[in-house]
Amino acid sequence: MKAVDPAWYHKLYGVRKPRAVYYKTDFIDYALMLLLSAGVMGVLYGFRHGLTWLGIAVCVVELVAFAIRHGVELRVPLILRKPQDVLYMFLYKLQNLRPLYFAGLGLLLVENAVIALTPGLPHYVEWTRIGALGLFYLHFLWITVYRTVILVAHLRERKLVHEVLMQTPWKRVIHEDTNIVFEMVHAYCTGLVTHIVLIAPWYFVITHAHYSLLFLVAAAALDLVIHVRWMETTHNSWFYRDHWLGHNSELEFVWLHGTHHDAIPSGMIAVAGNGILEGCLRHSIGTPAPFYSPLAAFFVYMYEVKNDIDLHQYIPGVFPKFGKRMVQVTQHSTHHYGQLEPYGMAMKLDLPDVPDTFKNQFKWMTKEITNSIHLDEELNGFRWDNPTHRQTRSLYEKYQPTPKKKAAAPPSEAVAPPGDTNPAALSDGALPSDAMAGFGQLPAIVNHEPESVL
Ligand SMILES: [Zn+2]
Ligand SMILES: [Zn+2]
Numbered sequence: 001m002k003a004v005d006p007a008w009y010h011k012l013y014g015v016r017k018p019r020a021v022y023y024k025t026d027f028i029d030y031a032l033m034l035l036l037s038a039g040v041m042g043v044l045y046g047f048r049h050g051l052t053w054l055g056i057a058v059c060v061v062e063l064v065a066f067a068i069r070h071g072v073e074l075r076v077p078l079i080l081r082k083p084q085d086v087l088y089m090f091l092y093k094l095q096n097l098r099p100l101y102f103a104g105l106g107l108l109l110v111e112n113a114v115i116a117l118t119p120g121l122p123h124y125v126e127w128t129r130i131g132a133l134g135l136f137y138l139h140f141l142w143i144t145v146y147r148t149v150i151l152v153a154h155l156r157e158r159k160l161v162h163e164v165l166m167q168t169p170w171k172r173v174i175h176e177d178t179n180i181v182f183e184m185v186h187a188y189c190t191g192l193v194t195h196i197v198l199i200a201p202w203y204f205v206i207t208h209a210h211y212s213l214l215f216l217v218a219a220a221a222l223d224l225v226i227h228v229r230w231m232e233t234t235h236n237s238w239f240y241r242d243h244w245l246g247h248n249s250e251l252e253f254v255w256l257h258g259t260h261h262d263a264i265p266s267g268m269i270a271v272a273g274n275g276i277l278e279g280c281l282r283h284s285i286g287t288p289a290p291f292y293s294p295l296a297a298f299f300v301y302m303y304e305v306k307n308d309i310d311l312h313q314y315i316p317g318v319f320p321k322f323g324k325r326m327v328q329v330t331q332h333s334t335h336h337y338g339q340l341e342p343y344g345m346a347m348k349l350d351l352p353d354v355p356d357t358f359k360n361q362f363k364w365m366t367k368e369i370t371n372s373i374h375l376d377e378e379l380n381g382f383r384w385d386n387p388t389h390r391q392t393r394s395l396y397e398k399y400q401p402t403p404k405k406k407a408a409a410p411p412s413e414a415v416a417p418p419g420d421t422n423p424a425a426l427s428d429g430a431l432p433s434d435a436m437a438g439f440g441q442l443p444a445i446v447n448h449e450p451e452s453v454l
Contacts, residue, residue, distance in 0.1 A: 004378050009241050012249060013088045018340055019253035022262055024071035029078050029254045031066075034059040037197055037277050044200035044280075051140075051196050051203075058193040062259075062276075065186045069173070069262075078254055085251040092249075093285045096241050100230045104223065104288025108209055111219055111293070115210045123212035132206045132294035136199070139298055143195060143305050150268050150309070151188045153319035155181065164315050164399055165264060168391075169338035174264075187263035194259065194271040195305065198279025202290040202297060211293055223296035226288060232365075236372040239273070240344040240379070242286065246278065247340055256281065265336040267320055270312035272304045273332075312336070314392070317399035324396045325358055331373065334388045341382045345372035348384055 022030065038059055041052040079086065115123050154161055158180050165174040174183065211219070246257030256278035263269040271279055283290050289300050313322040314333045327333060331346040349362055349370040362370050376382035 004237075004375060006379050009244060009375075009379050010248070012245075013091070014082065014085050014249065014251075016248050017250040018248050019250055019258065020247065020261060020338065020340060022066070022070055022254070022258055024073040025075045026078075026254050026258075027066065027070070027072045028074060028076075030258075031063055032077060032079065033255045033277055034063055037193070037280075040277070040280050041197060041200055044204040051200075055193050055196040058189045058196075061189050062186075062193060065182075065189070066262075068182075069186070078251055082251060085249065089245075089249065089252055089256075090285075092245050092252075093242075093281060096238060097285065098230075098234045098238055100226055100234055101286070101288045103226050104291040107219065107222060107226070108205070108291040108293075111212060111215055112210050114215075115212050121212075121214060123210070123214060125210040125212065128211040128213055128216065128294065129206065132211060132297075135294050135298040136203055136206055139301050139305075140195070140199065142302070143309075144192065146306065146309065147188065147191055147195075147268055150266070150313075150319060151184060154184045154187075154266060154268065154315075157318045158184065160317055160399065161264070161266075161315050164317070164395060167395060170264065183264050184266070184268070187266050187268045190259055190263040190276070191269045191271060191309075194269075194274055194276045194279055197276055198271050198274055198283055198305075199301065200280055201284045202301065205290050206294070216293060216295065219293035220295035220299075223288075223292035224299070227292070227296065227300055230288065232368055236345045236368055236375060238286070240375045242282065243273070243343045246275070247343070261336065265312065265314035265333070266318070267309040267311075267313040270305075270308040272308045316396040321400055322396075324393070324400060324402070325354070327393055327396050329354060329358075331384070331389055333392045334386065337388050337392060339386075339388050341380050342373060342376035343380070344375040345369065346376065347371070348373040351384075 038052075038056045041049075041055045045052045115125065161184070162174060162178070162180045165171070165180075166176075174180065243257070246252050257275040259275040260269065260273065260278070272282075274282060289297060289304070292300060310320050310322065311326075311330070311332065313320050314336050316322070322333075329347055329349050329351060331342055331348075335342060335346070347370055349359055373382065373384065377384075
């Protein structure tokens with residue numbers, strides 16, 4: 001494993017101000033952020049496009065929800081108090097660009113140059129654009145139906161959702177009399193508009209670049225090679241740096257990443273770990289995905305968004321249930337239950353109480369992924385065994401019990417299914433008498449601005 005340099009990963013030109021929640025004083029910045037998001041949708045999709053109008057309508061809901069959930073206090077917005085931070089934000093994004101980003105972009109440019117230089121060849125660019133747009137809309141509809149199914153599942157289990165969140169730091173937001181249905185609709189809207197904004201750069205590329213029918217399969221194969229390399233060697237490092245900025249540069253939290261943490265920790269909110277406006281920036285000056293040829297882009301966006309939804313279901317017992325074994329070996333849940341760290345992909349597969357049968361399912365992944373927690377351990381001293389993670393696992397034990405195994409089953413059949421439990425390691429389902437005990441030291445998810453943040 002290469003040595004990692006905190007001076008680079010934690011570099012800031014401005015003042016460090018860690019943030020994990022919104023305050024009512026953020027209202028004007030939040031409103032301006034939504035206005036800019038609407039403008040971005042208008043420019044990238046076109047102002048008459050249905051997705052732009054759907055996105056704007058949801059932005060209005062988000063603004064009203066902010067006022068209801070946090071309150072409104074008018075203050076000179078951060079963007080006027082620290083305008084230089086906007087410049088820094090773009091500088092950080094540019095500095096964090098990796099060679100594989102340029103490989104993806106370069107491949108698209110080469111293909112377009114070849115198409116322009118060989119007009120006599122049967123490229124059928126109109127047909128490929130129709131096909132690419134078809135895949136784009138299929139992706140959006142597929143994910144939206146999935147997100148809607150998850151919303152319905154939460155509405156059906158609303159008492160359970162309320163009960164679980166009352167045993168977490170969300171207790172400071174979710175009170176006895178909180179309208180939990182409103183919180184769920186807010187989470188759904190957050191996911192929906194984030195998704196629309198995130199895929200806007202992909203739509204823009206589809207409608208402005210050309211794809212040759214002759215190169216369709218070859219370009220997709222090369223793009224998938226780039227993406228596998230990206231996941232194996234680059235994603236965790238790139239994400240750690242960008243995500244760290246999303247919490248430690250106040251402007252980046254309020255304008256980019258904050259909305260991802262403002263909604264209840266359910267799969268409904270998730271779009272590859274992005275806030276509303278953040279997705280657009282990461283998918284134009286960050287990841288190479290929007291530049292991929294149509295088949296590769298469709299596959300990558302489907303995988304990343306669907307996977308991220310499944311990996312954000314931190315309310316146990318509700319569809320899409322997050323396997324307890326995965327809860328054991330990943331800790332992004334800890335980040336959504338109030339702790340700033342971990343910032344990276346946060347996986348640690350090589351734990352003594354994880355059976356080999358489970359580990360073997362990840363044999364095809366590199367250590368960069370299966371031990372992605374190493375960045376947090378080296379850069380910020382993250383400790384895998386921490387109270388938040390223990391409490392999260394306890395909640396899954398209580399609310400997502402393992403189905404009883406047949407008594408006559410031989411020992412060899414007692415192997416845990418993917419993402420499920422191992423009886424030896426996860427059999428103690430008892431919650432401590434005070435389920436909040438382990439969460440007690442966490443930064444508050446609160447509606448008012450404390451004197452010193454965190
Ligand atoms: Zn975050
Ligand atoms: Zn997240």
